[in-house]
Amino acid sequence: MMRKDPLLLPRSLLCALVVFLTGLSGSAGAQSYFAFPLPYGKIVREIRIRGLVQTPESTVIRLLESKVGEPYTEETEDHDRRYLDRLGLFAAVQADPVVVGDEVFLTLSIRELPNFVPFPKLTISDTNGTSGGMGVRMANLLGRTISLSGSFKLGGATHADLSLETPWQAPGEKSYGVQYDYRDRRDKHDAHRENSHELDLRLGVNLHSDWMLSARGGYLSFGSDTPGITLSPANRDHTPFLGAMLEYDHLDSASVPRNGWRGIFDLTQNGGFLGGDGDFVTAQFDLRRYQSLAHRHGLVLFTFASLQSGRVGGDLPVYRDFHIGGTNTVRGWESGARQGKNQFINTVEYRYDLLHPRLFRVRRYSLYYGLQLAAFADMGTAWSEGGDFTRNVIAGGGVGVRFLVPFLDVIRLDFGFGQAGASIQPHLHIHEKAHYTRKRIR
Numbered sequence: 001m002m003r004k005d006p007l008l009l010p011r012s013l014l015c016a017l018v019v020f021l022t023g024l025s026g027s028a029g030a031q032s033y034f035a036f037p038l039p040y041g042k043i044v045r046e047i048r049i050r051g052l053v054q055t056p057e058s059t060v061i062r063l064l065e066s067k068v069g070e071p072y073t074e075e076t077e078d079h080d081r082r083y084l085d086r087l088g089l090f091a092a093v094q095a096d097p098v099v100v101g102d103e104v105f106l107t108l109s110i111r112e113l114p115n116f117v118p119f120p121k122l123t124i125s126d127t128n129g130t131s132g133g134m135g136v137r138m139a140n141l142l143g144r145t146i147s148l149s150g151s152f153k154l155g156g157a158t159h160a161d162l163s164l165e166t167p168w169q170a171p172g173e174k175s176y177g178v179q180y181d182y183r184d185r186r187d188k189h190d191a192h193r194e195n196s197h198e199l200d201l202r203l204g205v206n207l208h209s210d211w212m213l214s215a216r217g218g219y220l221s222f223g224s225d226t227p228g229i230t231l232s233p234a235n236r237d238h239t240p241f242l243g244a245m246l247e248y249d250h251l252d253s254a255s256v257p258r259n260g261w262r263g264i265f266d267l268t269q270n271g272g273f274l275g276g277d278g279d280f281v282t283a284q285f286d287l288r289r290y291q292s293l294a295h296r297h298g299l300v301l302f303t304f305a306s307l308q309s310g311r312v313g314g315d316l317p318v319y320r321d322f323h324i325g326g327t328n329t330v331r332g333w334e335s336g337a338r339q340g341k342n343q344f345i346n347t348v349e350y351r352y353d354l355l356h357p358r359l360f361r362v363r364r365y366s367l368y369y370g371l372q373l374a375a376f377a378d379m380g381t382a383w384s385e386g387g388d389f390t391r392n393v394i395a396g397g398g399v400g401v402r403f404l405v406p407f408l409d410v411i412r413l414d415f416g417f418g419q420a421g422a423s424i425q426p427h428l429h430i431h432e433k434a435h436y437t438r439k440r441i442r
Contacts, residue, residue, distance in 0.1 A: 044072050045103040051110040055089055056143045060108070063087070063170055065209075072097075072104055079209055086254045087167050088147065089113060089140055091368055091406065092359055111359065113367065113406055115139045121151045124428045126326035126335030128185050129156030137407060145169075157185035168249070169206055177202040189323045189336045192226035202245070214245040216268065222319060229318050230277070237277040237317060243268030251290065255409050256357055256370065258298055262288040264438075278317055280310035288434050296353040302434040304345045312341050312384060322382045325394060325419075327427040328436040330378040332396025332416030334425070340382035340392065345437050349376040357404050370404030376414070394418065400427075 044066055049057045065079040066072055077095075084093050092111040097104050121135040135151030150162040165177035179200040186193050198221075204214030223236040230237045245266035251257040264286040272279035289301040310316035324330055325337030329345050357370035379395040381388075396418025403411040414427040429436060 039097070039099050039104060040073050040077075041071050042099065042102055042104045044068050044070060044106055045100070046105045048105075048107045049110065050107060051112070053112050054115045054140045054143060055110075055112060055145075059143070059145060060084065060110070066106065072106070082250075082252065083168075083170075083209065084110075086249070087145055088254060089115075089145065111361075113139065114362070117407060119407065121153055122430075123153060123157075123159070124327070125156060126328075127188055127323075131155035131157050131159060157183065159183050159185070165202075168212060171206050171208055173206055175204045175206065175212070187319070189339070190229060190318055190321075192224045192229045192319075194319065195223040195225075197221045204245075204247075210248055210250045212247045212249075214247070215243075216245055216266065217242045222317070224319070228313075231317050232277050239271045239276045239278050240274045241268050241270045242274055243282075255406070256404055257290045258292045259290055261290075262286075278310075278315060278320075280308055280316045280320075282309075283307045284438070286434070286438055296356075298351045298353075300347075300349045300351065302345070302347040302349075302437065304343075304434065304437050306343050308341045310341075316341060321384070322440075324380050324382045327414070327429050328433055328440055330380045330394050330396050330418070331376065331414055331427050332378070332398055332418030332422075332425055333394050334419060334422065337394055337419065338380075338382040338392040340384040340388060342384065343380065343382045344389075345378070345380040347376060347378050347433060347437075349374055349433075351402065367406050368404070372402035372404065374400045374402055374414070376400065376416075378416075378418075398424070 045068065047061065047064070047066060047068060049060050052060070063083045065076040081093065084090060089112060090110050091113050094109045096107045096109065098107075116136070116138050118134065118136045121133045123131045125131070131153040132155055133151060133153035135149065137147065137149040139147050141148055146164065146166055148164050150160075152160045160182045161180065163177065163179045166175045169175055181198045183194060183196045198218065200216065200218040202214050202216050204212045206212050218241055220239045220241065221236065222230060222239070224230050225235070227235060229235070243266055245264065248261065248263040251260035251262055264284070266284050268282045270278055270280050270282060283306070285303075285305045287303045291299045293299060306322065308316055308320065312318060312321055321339060321341050322343040323336040323339050324343055324345065325333035326335035329343075330337070352373045353370070354373055355371035357368045359368050375397075376399070377395070377397040379393065381390070381393045383389045383392050396416045398414055398416035400412060400414035405411060408430045410430070410432060412427070412429050412433065415424050416427060417424050
């Protein structure tokens with residue numbers, strides 16, 4: 001009598017959805033943000049900007065592909081909407097064209113998000129449980145689209161972070177980011193306590209409206225209370241890193257995407273000729289696809305891979321291996337169900353808009369909220385030796401709810417199944433799953 005494969009259902013669902021998704025033709029165009037159809041091909045005579053509070057009008061004009069004296073096309077419409085949304089400063093942008101003869105008078109009505117927002121910060125980790133605290137975000141500093149944010153959390157883990165960054169700008173212009181993280185936490189998987197400081201610097205140039213090339217560098221100071229976790233006998237590793245990142249972004253919305261592609265590839269040298277402890281290269285491949293199917297219906301596909309050179313405990317520290325299973329990898333499985341220096345994670349998710357994002361005003365600013373229902377399937381593996389790649393494959397599926405909110409983009413509540421002998425497991429987290437699949441701590 002043949003044994004029933006417990007992974008058959010999640011695998012079949014994942015494969016069927018992938019085949020269906022990849023069979024869809026091309027990337028669908030972004031939905032129009034105009035009140036009524038524009039007379040494409042007519043010359044733009046004048047552009048007016050209304051509703052700005054903190055953002056200089058010159059910042060908006062500089063990013064527009066629509067230019068006075070030039071024809072207005074579907075391509076410029078799509079470009080303008082995506083670039084203004086990518087700034088992360090606006091809740092809504094509405095264009096109202098007026099046709100006079102063969103000319104277009106274009107008015108952009110903009111609703112800004114608050115430029116200073118304090119908010120409670122909550123993290124529910126498969127490894128460290130619940131941590132809570134406060135955070136603050138200051139957007140559009142000095143009216144130059146600079147964003148400054150920070151937070152401090154206590155509980156299952158102590159975590160403080162501070163970041164300063166600029167969004168994608170016009171082609172040929174530069175953007176930058178600075179991120180600092182302090183962590184003090186118990187790592188139940190590698191059975192030790194971590195105390196670390198990490199600084200990450202990025203300088204990028206926009207090659208094209210959809211492409212950015214960045215140089216990355218930084219420094220990690222990692223301490224452990226347990227001998228054998230670090231490469232240094234002093235129980236603290238000091239590792240500089242240097243690398244490059246290539247990004248592609250053709251999403252129709254940065255906060256609530258419905259159509260388009262997002263891709264990130266980065267290659268990083270850690271230690272070695274840079275000095276410090278360790279000598280290994282990390283390569284990461286991150287691909288995301290959003291596909292609108294019909295009114296209220298959509299699919300998303302996430303694929304993420306991390307590959308590392310070196311031998312664990314030799315060139316590669318023990319704390320740099322991966323543990324998969326849980327909220328941000330394979331839902332329906334316990335955290336740490338599989339382990340290895342490399343990982344490969346895949347997700348297919350169907351979403352239904354129960355409540356489309358809606359605007360509401362707080363004094364002179366605008367915010368939004370929305371609600372989605374979801375059904376998902378995850379599949380992943382972690383491995384160090386070639387033979388473990390297929391042997392360590394796990395899969396899970398389930399259903400969930402997505403609360404759409406500004407700044408966090410989405411709050412996720414999922415109920416997953418898949419692990420043999422385990423009950424349905426709840427998973428709660430913020431941001432898109434793909435964001436934290438990439439951002440997971442080691």
